[in-house]
Amino acid sequence: MSTVVRFDAFTKTFGGTRAVENLSFEVQAGRIVGLVGPNGAGKSTSLRGLLGLVRPTSGSAAVFGAPYAALADPARRIGVSMEGVGLNPAHTGRRHLTVFARAAGLPDSRVTEVLDLTGIAHAAGRKLRGWSTGMRARLGLATALLGDPELLVLDEPTNGLDPEGVRWLRTFLREQAALGRTVLLSSHMLAELENTVDDIVVLNRTALFVGELTALTGDGSRLEERFFDLLTKPGLVGAGEVR
Numbered sequence: 003m004s005t006v007v008r009f010d011a012f013t014k015t016f017g018g019t020r021a022v023e024n025l026s027f028e029v030q031a032g033r034i035v036g037l038v039g040p041n042g043a044g045k046s047t048s049l050r051g052l053l054g055l056v057r058p059t060s061g062s063a064a065v066f067g068a069p070y071a072a073l074a075d076p077a078r079r080i081g082v083s084m085e086g087v088g089l090n091p092a093h094t095g096r097r098h099l100t101v102f103a104r105a106a107g108l109p110d111s112r113v114t115e116v117l118d119l120t121g122i123a124h125a126a127g128r129k130l131r132g133w134s135t136g137m138r139a140r141l142g143l144a145t146a147l148l149g150d151p152e153l154l155v156l157d158e159p160t161n162g163l164d165p166e167g168v169r170w171l172r173t174f175l176r177e178q179a180a181l182g183r184t185v186l187l188s189s190h191m192l193a194e195l196e197n198t199v200d201d202i203v204v205l206n207r208t209a210l211f212v213g214e215l216t217a218l219t220g221d222g223s224r225l226e227e228r229f230f231d232l233l234t235k236p237g238l239v240g241a242g243e244v245r
């Protein structure tokens with residue numbers, strides 16, 4: 003197995019706020035890894051640190067063995083879906099994707115492919131101001147897929163998706179993993195994650211658990227139960243718990 007992502011004692015302080023402390027974990031190729039934690043736990047800060055959008059106060063985050071900024075062709079190797087990526091409401095979906103495709107040196111034909119892949123081809127000609135949150139979530143994913151990347155980094159990809167969309171995303175991510183792609187995603191949807199991820203990182207400023215999902219749920223427990231155990235009763239969870 004090869005290591006795709008590696009956080010090593012990653013720590014980020016904003017002014018007086020320690021957003022992430024001493025976070026260490028690895029993501030192996032072909033795995034789907036879920037980063038979970040309560041609001042403000044540091045999930046987005048960690049993902050942004052991986053993508054070079056946040057500079058660690060100490061420690062490091064590396065992707066494909068190097069800091070993001072050192073990668074030769076990050077837009078083709080890593081697909082990112084994250085809130086705050088500019089959407090021009092006056093652009094159509096196709097236009098939005100074409101801007102990103104051209105910036106990454108990809109052919110316009112790839113835009114049509116990702117529109118089909120993510121089920122939004124029928125809306126491609128409509129201005130984004132009229133798109134629902136769920137449609138925008140699919141557009142975020144379509145943008146991430148443009149470069150046919152080896153790694154997908156998805157911040158809250160299920161936000162705004164309806165149940166059909168959530169199910170579609172789960173199947174889609176499993177297919178990606180079966181093709182050898184790697185997925186690192188953050189989510190609040192514990193019940194859904196249980197059906198999707200191979201490995202899990204429970205984060206509450208520091209990592210409370212890093213390991214295979216089955217180490218938490220293999221005894222028939224629900225992820226939600228184990229999650230709250232970790233948050234409220236550290237020391238009871240066992241294998242994989244970070245001490």
Ligand SMILES: Nc1ncnc2c1ncn2[C@@H]1O[C@H](COP(=O)(O)OP(=O)(O)OP(=O)(O)O)[C@@H](O)[C@H]1O
Nearest residue numbers: 016019020021039040041042043044045046047048
């Ligand atoms: N640019 C910033 N400047 C100051 N503080 C920040 C900044 N970004 C994040 N923080 C703080 O860092 C902490 C972690 O925030 P972060 O957004 O990483 O958490 P999160 O787990 O993604 O939360 P949520 O689930 O609510 O999206 C919070 O206390 C937040 O207020």
